[in-house]
Amino acid sequence: MTLTSNFDDDSLRLDGSLLSSHVDPKQVDSMQADVDAVIEKIHSRSGAGSDYLGWLDPAEMLDDRELVRIRETAKRLREETDCLVVIGIGGSYLGSRACFEALTPPGSNPDRLRYAGTNMSPRYQTDLLSSLESQNFAINVISKSGTTTEPGIAFRILRNELEGRIGADDASKRIVATTDRRKGALRELADSRGWETFIVPDDVGGRYSVLTPVGLFPLAYAGIDIDALVGGATECSIACRGGNTERNPARLYAMLRHLLYKSGLSMELLTSFEPRLGQLIEWWKQLYGESEGKDGTGLFPAGTVYSRDLHSLGQWVQEGARILFETFIGIDNGEPSLTVPKSTDEKSADGLDYLEGMELAAINRLAQEATRVAHFDGGCPNMGLYIPKLDAYHLGVLIYFFEYACAISGYLNGINPFNQPGVEVYKKKMFALLGKPGFEDDGKALRERLGLE
Ligand code: PA5
Numbered sequence: 001m002t003l004t005s006n007f008d009d010d011s012l013r014l015d016g017s018l019l020s021s022h023v024d025p026k027q028v029d030s031m032q033a034d035v036d037a038v039i040e041k042i043h044s045r046s047g048a049g050s051d052y053l054g055w056l057d058p059a060e061m062l063d064d065r066e067l068v069r070i071r072e073t074a075k076r077l078r079e080e081t082d083c084l085v086v087i088g089i090g091g092s093y094l095g096s097r098a099c100f101e102a103l104t105p106p107g108s109n110p111d112r113l114r115y116a117g118t119n120m121s122p123r124y125q126t127d128l129l130s131s132l133e134s135q136n137f138a139i140n141v142i143s144k145s146g147t148t149t150e151p152g153i154a155f156r157i158l159r160n161e162l163e164g165r166i167g168a169d170d171a172s173k174r175i176v177a178t179t180d181r182r183k184g185a186l187r188e189l190a191d192s193r194g195w196e197t198f199i200v201p202d203d204v205g206g207r208y209s210v211l212t213p214v215g216l217f218p219l220a221y222a223g224i225d226i227d228a229l230v231g232g233a234t235e236c237s238i239a240c241r242g243g244n245t246e247r248n249p250a251r252l253y254a255m256l257r258h259l260l261y262k263s264g265l266s267m268e269l270l271t272s273f274e275p276r277l278g279q280l281i282e283w284w285k286q287l288y289g290e291s292e293g294k295d296g297t298g299l300f301p302a303g304t305v306y307s308r309d310l311h312s313l314g315q316w317v318q319e320g321a322r323i324l325f326e327t328f329i330g331i332d333n334g335e336p337s338l339t340v341p342k343s344t345d346e347k348s349a350d351g352l353d354y355l356e357g358m359e360l361a362a363i364n365r366l367a368q369e370a371t372r373v374a375h376f377d378g379g380c381p382n383m384g385l386y387i388p389k390l391d392a393y394h395l396g397v398l399i400y401f402f403e404y405a406c407a408i409s410g411y412l413n414g415i416n417p418f419n420q421p422g423v424e425v426y427k428k429k430m431f432a433l434l435g436k437p438g439f440e441d442d443g444k445a446l447r448e449r450l451g452l453e
Contacts, residue, residue, distance in 0.1 A: 005252040007239040014249035015384040018376040038411040049418030054203030058233040074220035082135040087117040088142035091206020095215040098283035117151030138174040144200040146184025225392040232396025254408035267300040267324035291417040318378040326382035334389025335361040
């Protein structure tokens, strides 16, 4: 077994050759039975949290009639408005943002989707409202529970603004709620006001929901090819079932990160030399952080974007504490053609003539490979995940690849990858301090503890 793997259709390949300081291929061989058992647990839906495996089959997860409504509503609102304000947090936000930023075609309006609900900063909200003054906007409020405070507040503010401008009846035609099929405050509100609604499937948790209406509606509004996105994920879901590790990079990725963790490394840094993958890295941080950080275990998922961060965290990665490994997402082809021009100086002084005429994509790729070797030589093992090009289809592949590997990784660590009990802790303290009904006693005790009485 070598530490490399690629799907049969070459839609993604993993190069783990620069992990050799920490992982012996024999260790991978001896893990095969454990991984088979975990994969059996996933597909037989017998592991912890198996109520949340609806994402396993991306095509099954989508109702055809709902897809038609998604396309029709997106088209209508796109024609009537300048932008869609997407309100949500965590899994109700990160996926669509990641895809939007990765796939926004060159020259198209980067403000087609605006985001709110991830913070309670008055400055952020005020700036957003000011920037919407000259815009006709629609709202997509997304919350599976329907009770999350941050998006709830943002929605109240933006709905107020919209209703104030065009009246409650017309505003109702511009508000789309994505929420639980039956329950929750947002479901009740949407039903009572007659807003268009889309469903977050019962068996899909927030961080696995990008390929449900949670991600697909805003992406359809933005003009992204959602069929190709789901198509890539569906093909990947079939490829991920393969038991041959050399032909199943998701399986190998989960195994390698487990072995790296067991070798004493505590952090994985996901990185790319492509800035438009910055938000995908944020999405990945949630997927792995919320899935794995439990019971005192789990790799800490961090992210960087290179070359930018080579001039900040790069020093740390090269020579700091040897606690991390890196995973690089590389794009093989399909980037715009742009070459280094001839110098306009008679005698060029910038020392770059040797690059004249060279494609930027090639320079970027070589910088990535040089960095991989430099970091490996400095004691930071790393692997590369390569996709042939960055389009909707291959982004779908990448998304499913990470989701599937995350489920394997979580079970290998012996935790439930599909819950997030830790997230509730800050919420309860916040409710107590804010005086939410039912939290009065806790609020009093907390105010005393913080000296706020
Ligand atoms: O992955 C998750 O389940 C969470 O991150 C949720 O997506 C996040 O907390 C938002 O929850 P909700 O959609 O219920 O408002």
